Amino acid sequence: MQEGYLDQRLIGQQFVIQPTDLTDGVTFYGIFYHLHAAVPLHVGDTVEITATSPHGLTVIIIVPSE
16 A cells, blocks of 8 residues: 555545544544644644645644634
């Protein structure tokens, strides 16, 4: 399997930020990732993964928390 293949498959996936996502990171398929964004993230934000790197996942806010 190509290196980074699983990470690349995450691009486009959307999820809602939970409290532990901001402090500990998020887990997909048993792998821990740190989150990176251009703006501060808040619990309840719906985000989409736009890029992956060895340093974590880059996300953008699709629907901000209320």
